[in-house]
Amino acid sequence: MSTAPPLDPAPSAAPAPMPVPGRLRATGYAAAQVVLFVPAALLVVLWVVGGVLMVVWVGALLLALAVPATRAFADLHRRMAARVLEAPLPAPYAPLDGLGPLARLRTVARDPMTWRDLGWLLMSLTAGFVLSLLVVLLLVSVVTWWVWWYAAGPLMRLRSSLDRAFLSPGTTERLEQRVQQLTETRAELVDHSAAELRRLERDLHDGAQARLVALSMSLGMADSMFASDPAAARRLVSDARQTTTAALGELRSVVRGIHPPVLADRGLAGAVEALALDMALPVEVHAQLLGRPPAPVESAVYFAVAECLANTGKHADARHAWVRLGHADGMLRAEVGDDGHGGADPAAGTGLTGVGRRLAAFDGTMMVSSPVGGPTVVVLEVPCALSWPRTTPSSGPG
Template sequence: MDGQLVQETWWQRHTRMPWRGFRLGLLGIPAIFVGLWFGTALALVGLVAGVLLLPSAALLMRNTANVYRDLIGRWTGIAIERPYLPAPASGPGFKGLLRRFTATISDPATWRDYLFLSADPVVSLFTAALPGYCILYAAWGYFLAAYGGKMLGHYGGSDWYAYIHVTAGYERNTGRIVSTIVVATLFLAFGFLTGPKFMAVYGRWGRLLLGPTEKSRLALRVQHLTETRSDAVDASAAELRRIERDLHDGAQARLVAMGMSLGAIEHLLDKDPEKARALLAQTRASSAKALHELRDLVRGIHPPVLADRGIGDAVKALALDHPLDVEVTADLPARLEPPVESAAYFAVSEILTNAAKHSGASRVWIDMGHEQGMLRITVTDDGHGGATVGGGSGLRGIERRIGTFDGVLALNSPVGGPTIVTLELPCALSSPKTSPS
């Protein structure tokens, strides 16, 4: 259910839905012209002009259909995915144009959009827009009952309101006025009471034609898996390069230096024992530093607290070492699958790092929970906002990391703050939560 709908009261829902449906009905007017333009381009396919015009006409039609999808999702809570098959790589010249043309006409979503835009003006009239028209008709009835009927009759007009001849003789007829008010009130009540139901029917109609078919859903799924597989390979390669770099610059260099120091100590044992003893002390200190660096490296690969205690306690431990004031709330009845825990942990770690470096925040709140097979993590800071996902930001890397698990990242960061980052990862609970004795 859409978040806006969840927050609405019964009264708000029943007073707003008729006008939302009425606006959807009005949207059918430009939709008619968009459908006519696509039909015209389609009729010219036998000529070169049709091949040139059809891709742009289809794009305009898709943009119009996307407006419907967004409005239906926001106003009815029925989310409609984009159903379009992946576009082929465009090339120069007529060959590239022909490839785009072929992809457009071979996509079932193109024809479903065309059918929707062609039929929607009539369908919306009897579904989403009907309550709004009933309310307007009720307002017309009140106008006729007040003085409109007498005015029309005075100037020689004749008008009926439902079954009532409101201008007959145009003299004030109490029975006729009361009947008009009663019928208008019935139309008014019908419009407000049935608005949400008719909008729900319209939402199902929109999902029927504007939603993806099984073919397009499968194609989109294959595309998503291809992209996430590529992201996973890139992330693994980057992680290996980081480990190799850390080993080469840290522990490996210290171990090489220790080997050279031990060789020098071996030659100095008989000649200069005091100097050999000093080198042994330095070697001992180097070994301690190398061990510390190796432990840090292991924690960067998979922190022991994450393996032992799970994502909740691991993030709490992460918060204790963070320079900002971080408050963690975790409601996880059991352990999650280890790969998901690892991805979620490093995602939260990256978000906290970004908050410390760029947000100007003083406090951070982390909420974690698992419901209906979904791990949901919300990280909120009181910084200056303005964060974006694109442009090579760390959030883009997080999105790619959790994308390998079909996870999604949502960002809300208006200028002036606060910044809210929400992560959702589908996962199952793998084992009961345990605590140390």
């Protein structure tokens, strides 16, 4: 909840200008950009000559030098723009790791950011250079230093905004990245669903189905023995009853693997508390959920937390663990941590990769912090809205 500002008879003041350290730092960036005019011009020449000479192998070598040099040069300006604008400005280039020379060349040529970098170089040599030079001249000029006092901040923010406009992905690039992400997520979800179906089929075939077959055989033998050996038939019926109990237990286990009844009855917080009680080490659960997430999200987060706690019990050698659940700003957040020896690696086959894939189907993310020596903290976040707690069938008639 926001609070009202104190009453003040004076009229509201305009936003405060950039403080002196901020002006000086921004002017320092401007001076650096003026000095970097020369390497920017050299990069443009390198691109032009390399493009012209692409008919021979020399052009390919020149472009092989120009691409990484331009990206490093652009990253330097991204960092300066991010500090002036006080906002992160990542480098959204297509990954090149593991690609051969020809594949790298095709990827670079198809990457829209390659051509945005070239456009930014031209802007940097023209309008960008003029803005940066103007900031420096206003400072060193005795006559106009007071203009620098008021203009340095806005001019550098304008220059940094131009850098951001060129060095950030446009709407088309963002949509393409989103489509690519959704395509990968869908493929992973299909693979995960197929693996889950195979697991259920295996569990039913090796467990309940085998026991039901044995039950049918026992009952058939008992039916044929009732007339000749009633005592043996009764023993077979008793064995069949035990087989029925075991089969029902295995069926319940399979059902719990699909959607645990405790999750449907008690919600995410109650189900996680039940998980904590089954752990061999003490697990503290802190939950602040004023409603329930959608059932698919609730199930995905539950199984993700269960996998993390299982890893803690198997690999962490921990004495204490904790789970924190909360929801804020449209984001369901679960944190699972322990005081074990650390060193958890999602790529090491500990189940964390599957957790990440399960959450990615809902645009969720997983972050792992596990330095050697501990502690290990896994943060799970899924965007969703909460609904009011639902009345479950076990609660009685509504």
